[in-house]
Amino acid sequence: MLPVAAYLALSAVLFTMGVVGVLVRRNALIVFISIELMLNSVNLAFIAFARQHLGIDGQVIVFFVLVVAAVEVVVGLALIVEIFRSRSTVDIDDVDLLRG
Amino acid sequence: MSFVPLILVWPLLGWLVNGLAGRRLSRTVSGLVACAAVGASFATAALALAAYVQASAAQAASAAEGASQTALSVIVPLFTWLGAGDLWVQASLQVDALSLTMALVVSGVGFLIHVYSIGYMAHDPNVSRYFAYLNLFIFAMLLLVMAGNLLVLFVGWELVGVCSYLLIGFWFARPAAAAAGRKAFVVNRIGDAAFLLGLFLLFTALGTLDISEIRHRVGELPDGLRLAAALLLFAGATGKSAQLPLHVWLPDAMEGPTPVSALIHAATMVTAGVFLVARLDTLFLSSPAALVVIATIGALTAFYAATVALRQHDLKRVLAYSTISQLGYMFVAMGAIAPAIGIFHLVTHAFFKALLFLSAGSVMHAMHDVIDVRRLGGLARTVRWTAAGFIIGGLALAGIPPFAGFFSKDLILEHAFALGMASGNYIPYALGLLTAFVTAVYITRAVALTFFGVPAEAGAHPHESPPVMLWPMALLAVLSVAGGALGAHAAGEPLLRFLAPLLGAVEVEGAAAPHPPAAILMGISVAVAFAGVLTGWIVHRNRRDPSLGAMGTLLEQRWYVDALYDRSIVAPGHATGRWMAGPVDLGVIDAAVNGVGRLFAALGAASRRLQTGYARQYALSVLIGAVLIVGYWILR
Numbered sequence: 001m002l003p004v005a006a007y008l009a010l011s012a013v014l015f016t017m018g019v020v021g022v023l024v025r026r027n028a029l030i031v032f033i034s035i036e037l038m039l040n041s042v043n044l045a046f047i048a049f050a051r052q053h054l055g056i057d058g059q060v061i062v063f064f065v066l067v068v069a070a071v072e073v074v075v076g077l078a079l080i081v082e083i084f085r086s087r088s089t090v091d092i093d094d095v096d097l098l099r100g
Numbered sequence: 101m102s103f104v105p106l107i108l109v110w111p112l113l114g115w116l117v118n119g120l121a122g123r124r125l126s127r128t129v130s131g132l133v134a135c136a137a138v139g140a141s142f143a144t145a146a147l148a149l150a151a152y153v154q155a156s157a158a159q160a161a162s163a164a165e166g167a168s169q170t171a172l173s174v175i176v177p178l179f180t181w182l183g184a185g186d187l188w189v190q191a192s193l194q195v196d197a198l199s200l201t202m203a204l205v206v207s208g209v210g211f212l213i214h215v216y217s218i219g220y221m222a223h224d225p226n227v228s229r230y231f232a233y234l235n236l237f238i239f240a241m242l243l244l245v246m247a248g249n250l251l252v253l254f255v256g257w258e259l260v261g262v263c264s265y266l267l268i269g270f271w272f273a274r275p276a277a278a279a280a281g282r283k284a285f286v287v288n289r290i291g292d293a294a295f296l297l298g299l300f301l302l303f304t305a306l307g308t309l310d311i312s313e314i315r316h317r318v319g320e321l322p323d324g325l326r327l328a329a330a331l332l333l334f335a336g337a338t339g340k341s342a343q344l345p346l347h348v349w350l351p352d353a354m355e356g357p358t359p360v361s362a363l364i365h366a367a368t369m370v371t372a373g374v375f376l377v378a379r380l381d382t383l384f385l386s387s388p389a390a391l392v393v394i395a396t397i398g399a400l401t402a403f404y405a406a407t408v409a410l411r412q413h414d415l416k417r418v419l420a421y422s423t424i425s426q427l428g429y430m431f432v433a434m435g436a437i438a439p440a441i442g443i444f445h446l447v448t449h450a451f452f453k454a455l456l457f458l459s460a461g462s463v464m465h466a467m468h469d470v471i472d473v474r475r476l477g478g479l480a481r482t483v484r485w486t487a488a489g490f491i492i493g494g495l496a497l498a499g500i501p502p503f504a505g506f507f508s509k510d511l512i513l514e515h516a517f518a519l520g521m522a523s524g525n526y527i528p529y530a531l532g533l534l535t536a537f538v539t540a541v542y543i544t545r546a547v548a549l550t551f552f553g554v555p556a557e558a559g560a561h562p563h564e565s566p567p568v569m570l571w572p573m574a575l576l577a578v579l580s581v582a583g584g585a586l587g588a589h590a591a592g593e594p595l596l597r598f599l600a601p602l603l604g605a606v607e608v609e610g611a612a613a614p615h616p617p618a619a620i621l622m623g624i625s626v627a628v629a630f631a632g633v634l635t636g637w638i639v640h641r642n643r644r645d646p647s648l649g650a651m652g653t654l655l656e657q658r659w660y661v662d663a664l665y666d667r668s669i670v671a672p673g674h675a676t677g678r679w680m681a682g683p684v685d686l687g688v689i690d691a692a693v694n695g696v697g698r699l700f701a702a703l704g705a706a707s708r709r710l711q712t713g714y715a716r717q718y719a720l721s722v723l724i725g726a727v728l729i730v731g732y733w734i735l736r
Contacts, residue, residue: 022719031716096713 007048014041028080028090032073039069101155104148104176104195107203108242110140114235122228131218134231138214138238142207149200171196171601173312175248186307192248194311197602198378201443201595202245205450206368210238212572213363216458219569220359220465230270230357237263241368245375250299250309253379257295257340260369261288267364268356280352287349291339298332301325311379318383330383330390334397337373341427344401348662350424354416358461361416366423366457367450374430374446378439381603385437395435395519399531402428404659406538410545411648411655415460415471418546422497423453425535429512432528438515440599444587445508447595451583452496452505455576459490462569463550466562473549477643480551482562487551489573494547496580498540499629504583509536510625511587517616533628540632545640553643 014037021034043062050058084090114137118130125133156172173196181191193199214234221227240263244256261284269281303309305321318326337343342350353365364370377384377394384390405425412418426449433442464471466483480487496503499510513532520526564570586595639646648655657663 019723023716023723026716092715095715098711099713100708100711 004048004052008045011041011045011048014038014044026091026093028083028092031092032076032080035076036069036073039065101148101151101174101176101195103144104174104193104246105178107141107144107148107207107246108193108239110137110144111235111239111242113137115232115239118228118232118235122232125228127222127227128218130228130231131214131221134235135211135214135218137235138207138211141238141242142204142211145200145203145207148195149204152195152197152200173602175312177248181249181252187303189249189251189309191252193246194248195246197599198375198443199246201447201599202375203242205447206238206241206245209367209450209454209576210234210241210363212575213359213367213454213458216362216461216569216572217357217359219566220461221357222566224357226270230267233263233266233270234360234363237267237364237369241372244372248311250302250311250314253311253376254295254299257336257372258292260364260372261285261292261340264288264353264364264369267360268353270356270360274355277355280349280355284349284353287346288339291336291346294332294339295336298329298336301329301332305329315380315382318380318386323387326383327387327389330387331393333376333380334373334384334390334394337376337431338397339373340376341370341373341431342424343373343397343428343431344404345661347401347405347424348665351412351417351420351658354414354420358416358457358464361420362454362457362461365420366453370423370427371430371446371450374427374434374442377431377434378443378603381439384434385439391435391437392523392525393435394431395516395525395528398428398431398433398435399516399528399535400428401425402432402535403531403538404428406535406542408655408658409542410538411652413472413474415463415473415476415546415550416457418473418542419453419456419460422456422539422543423449425539426453426497429509429532429535432516432532433512435528436512436515436519438512440596440603441508441511441515441587443599443603444595445512447586448496448504448508448580448583451576452493452503452580455489455573455580456493456497458569458573458576459486459493462486462489462565462573465565465569467560470557470560473546474645475556476550477553478551478555479562483564485564485570485573489570489577490551491547492577492580494543496583497543498633499536499625500540500633501626502581502584504580504586506626506629507584507588510622513625514616514618514621517621521616533624536625537628537632537635540629541636541639544633544636545645548637548640549643549645552641556643 018034018036018038018041021037022031025031025034043065046058046062046065048058050056050062080090083095087094089095114134117133117137118125122130152172152174155174159172173194176193176195178191178193181189183189214231217230217234221230224230237260240256240259242256244253244260247253247256265281265285268284269278271277272281299309302314305325306314306317308314308317321329339346350365350370354361356365384394402425405421405423405428409418409421409425412421426445430442430445430449433439433445460471462483463476463479463486466479466486467476470476492503496505499506501507513529513536516529516532517526520529585591587593646652654660
């Protein structure tokens with residue numbers, strides 16, 4: 001069986017990919033997927049620790065995260081659809097109504 | 101005596117009617133309402149006098165067996181005005197010889213002047229406002245003289261001040277009138293502040309402001325405190341009665357309508373200071389040092405104002421300085437421990453000075469508001485009744501027997517001489533005698549320049565005033581002739597005897613008053629008065645008006661007192677005001693407020709750059725923040 005460090009390393013790689021995706025990509029959908037990536041990388045870390053400590057707390061939290069992520073997808077996608085309808089773009093740099 | 105408050109109610113009603121509905125009343129109705137109000141007040145006061153005399157006689161009869169006879173003083177309580185802790189102010193009216201005398205003079209002379217005003221103000225568009233103020237003044241003055249409590253008296257004192265301000269500035273569109281009203285108010289405020297301090301002092305020391313209680317309990321006060329209270333109250337009196345050094349407002353007050361000058365600034369309001377001293381006679385007469393101050397200030401003022409009147413060209417200003425001078429005489433009487441004599445002079449002065457002012461007003465009426473004596477002349481031929489009125493008033497002022505002014509002024513000089521005999525201080529007498537001479541000269545000058553000789557301006561067509569103005573003058577002329585009987589030996593001194601139980605008691609207290617040689621002194625007074633009139637006539641006949649050289653300039657400039665005040669107080673005051681309005685208000689206060697505003701605007705302008713509108717930049721901020729927090733927790 002692989003040591004827990006390997007899972008954590010994978011989790012860190014996935015999380016960093018998510019962060020970079022959020023920071024460098026301008027397409028709202030890609031940014032959205034990157035956020036999902038970060039959430040799931042955290043899920044992986046939780047599962048790994050739960051396995052390590054033989055507890056179920058981590059697994060329970062993963063369920064919560066999944067639920068929150070599902071809700072977030074619903075709201076987020078709805079927002080993106082609305083933005084596209086009103087502005088014909090999903091480039092988040094074009095959405096800057098709050099610029100000071 | 102329960103009807104006594106009606107004396108005050110009539111003018112108050114008149115004020116309400118003219119003040120609230122005046123615009124809808126015709127000018128005739130307006131004047132009639134005002135006159136009726138004051139006339140009713142006079143009638144009520146006369147009834148009160150009758151009732152008082154009756155009650156007084158009854159008391160005297162029942163107390164005939166008793167040892168001491170005190171003056172009857174009826175207190176008519178109105179309501180409890182304020183009660184808080186130790187301070188318990190009962191609004192009440194005091195009916196005694198002094199207050200009745202004053203109330204009769206105020207309402208009587210006031211009534212005549214109201215009637216005169218109907219004619220004088222006939223062409224003014226704001227007649228109802230004028231009469232409303234005039235009625236309010238009569239109410240306030242009656243409140244002042246009848247008050248049974250010093251705080252109520254102070255209310256009247258301030259109210260007459262307000263009326264004076266309103267009426268001096270009645271033609272407020274004229275800058276000079278507005279400025280004169282302001283000046284009168286500000287100068288009076290100085291005196292009033294001292295008056296208030298005196299009230300505080302008396303209340304702290306005695307725990308009461310009730311006049312009769314204070315009169316009876318001044319003996320409890322230590323000497324120094326009594327002197328301080330007397331001097332503070334006298335300082336208030338110098339403001340209201342235009343004595344040195346607070347006299348400067350009265351000549352300027354002549355900017356108001358002439359009947360106002362006659363009523364407020366000659367006959368009644370300006371005598372409030374004299375009245376105050378008489379009202380609290382025991383307080384003043386029991387502190388010898390205060391008496392010296394009062395007599396000295398009075399004598400100096402009398403002399404100063406009389407000399408200034410020698411070289412004034414505005415007829416009303418001559419009379420204004422004359423008023424200041426005569427008020428000085430009244431204070432000399434107070435200082436010479438003869439308050440009843442001072443009140444006697446107050447009464448006769450009210451008669452003849454009101455007459456003089458109304459005659460001067462009649463001259464203005466005849467000459468279309470020309471009042472500069474250099475532009476008048478020869479009026480005795482054209483406006484005979486006015487001239488007769490002025491000359492009678494002038495003779496009374498000069499102290500020519502048998503006119504009213506002679507009797508009262510002679511008695512004052514007699515008592516001033518007695519003061520000299522008692523204390524060795526002959527200064528008030530000497531100044532008083534000198535002033536009598538100067539008085540005769542300046543009033544003769546005014547008469548000679550105004551009514552005799554060749555008219556200065558040929559084009560003028562003077563016309564005599566209507567009867568509604570001449571009748572009050574005629575009645576005042578009669579009073580100016582006959583008024584002396586109120587205090588003349590030959591007539592039995594009715595006024596002095598009336599006042600004696602109230603004001604005479606203290607007089608006897610002054611250790612063994614010496615008896616001056618009355619006949620000789622009277623001879624001197626008469627000689628001086630005639631000499632003055634003769635001198636004035638010789639110098640000024642045919643309307644000659646020698647300028648008296650350097651001394652004339654000094655007098656014309658009012659001894660430079662006004663200039664001194666202007667330089668030392670008014671100009672620095674204005675400069676301070678301008679400095680406050682400019683550098684301080686704009687430069688400091690406004691700058692501070694605007695600076696705070698500008699600071700936050702700048703902060704906002706700088707920080708709005710943070711809001712770029714790029715979601716990814718916000719995300720980067722979140723990341724950096726998270727890294728920093730996590731880093732802190734790890735490295736801690």
